[in-house]
Amino acid sequence: MQTLEALTRDARALARGELSASETEVARQMQICNGCRYCEGFCAVFPAMTRRLEFGKADIHYMANLCHNCGACLHACQYAPPHDFAINVPKAMAQVRGxxxxxxxxxxxxGSLYQRNGMTLCVALALGLALFLALAMLRQGTLWSSPVAGGFYAVFPHNLMVSLFAPIFVFAVLALTLGVRRFWRDVTHATSGANLSPPAAAEAAHAALRLKYLDGGHGEGCHNEDDAWTHERRRFHHLTFYGFMLCFAATSVATLYHYVLGWPAPYDLTTLPKLLGVIGGVSLAVGTAGLWRLNLRRHPDHGDAAQKPMDRGFIALLFLVSVTGLLLWLLGPTAAMPLMLAVHLGSVMALFLTLPYGKFAHGVFRTAALLRFAIEKRQPNRLGLGGE
Structure with a gap:
């Protein structure tokens, strides 16, 4: 794990346009891969590589975020360890992505929070916020009540909930937007500079939403703990992502009901917010449980081991949000509902507080890289090398 001094050194190198040690290693490996081309059809990284003879900082960041860590190139490479060339593209790219x-x-x-955003910190933050909310409810005398008619708004007023969550949500969106805007600006200069077109946007959206590059380049899946092919990573990622989006859609529809239609919560199971929330919660719980198991079994050569605490912290928070949300629904008519509400709200607040500085960022940066790839591949290859 990088120290604060190392992060400061890398930040100064970034300002000067110099390559860090991990970026230099990616440049070295890409030079060798460019002379081999065996993996050219595996994913978007290698067609992007063939358009370059040299690899600057922006090129390296661009290709690192195109890499999905499927591991296919590692197991196909004749120069992989223990060869003297020690080519391990997935691991090198993962280190640069971090x-x-x-x-x-x-x-x-x-920025240093990425190196400190571990499971212990994430769960401790969630439980700390939950304790704070529970103590506030205890002071108001609502912690052990079960107001069936008013639902959880009788325990935690709607306006208070909005005043707490709105600033956190806005900050998370702002931080991610400003970060990826700088990334987009830098990689645009490294990828022809052409503007986004509808066909390129459609292709990138298709690749991102289907996780196209987790198929190993042959549609057989990717690798996890060994050289066996598996579709598990792709499936559990889909369950996690679409479960999260369904939960977000449930909240959005409930907001529309409350402010536009004047229909405050609680809602019946047959209503759209409840259906979306339950289906999304179950999907999110199953997806994160699967990703946790895969993360524990993942071979260390298939990624950056230093980022595992961040990965597991994000997975744990998502799982906690999904399970406490489902339990909140099940315990709604009971006296345990206020306490479960405090735990759920604490988990959601912790998730959004750490969102800009955790694993969630990889989806945002990867989508931006896929957009630039879809744009770049439509431009003439000045080197006349490779194919796409």
Whole structure:
């Protein structure tokens, strides 16, 4: 794990346009891969590589975020360890991706949080916030009540909930937007500079939403703990992502009901917010449980081991949000509902507080890289090398 001094050194190198140690290693490996081309059809990284003879900082950050860590190139490579060339593209790219998130963090001073965003910190933050909310309810005398008619708004007023969550949500969106905007600006100069077109946007959206590059380049899946092919990572990622989006849609529809239609919560199970929330919660719980199991079994050569605490912290928070949300629904008519509400709200607040400085960022930066790839591949290849 990088120290604060190492992060400061990398930040200064970024300002000067110099390559860090991890970026230099990616450049070295790409030079060798460019002379081999065996893996050219595996994913978007290698067609992007063939358009370059040299690899600057922006090129390296761009290709690192195109990499999905499927591991296919590692197991196909004749120069992989223990060969003297020691080519391990997934691991090298993962290390640079972690640096990318820190380099483009906003505010910049918070970039070091990526290296400190571990499972213990995330869960402790969630439980600490839950304890704070529970003590506030206890002081108001609502912690052990079960107001069936008013639902959880009788325990935690709607306006108070909005006043707490709205600033956190706005900050998370702002921090991610400003960070990826800088990334987009830098990689645009490294990828022809052409503007986004509807066909390119459609192709990138298709690749991102289907996780196209987790198929190993042959549709057989990717690798996890060994050289066996598996579709598990792709499936559990889909369950997690679409479960999260369904939960977000449930909240959005409930907001529309409350402010536009004048229908305050609680809602019946047959209503759209409840259906979306239950289906999304179950999907999110199953997806994160699967990703946790895969993360524990993942081979260390298939990624950056230093980022595992961040990965597991994010997975744990998502799982906690989904399970406490489902329990809140089940315990709604009971006296345990206020306490479960405090735990759920604490988990959600912790998730959004750490969102700009955790694993969630990889989806945002990867989508931006896929957009630039879809744009770049439509431009003439000045080197006349490779194919796409």
């Amino acid at each position: 640096q990318t998130y820190a380099d483009y963090a906003w505010p910049p001073a918070l």
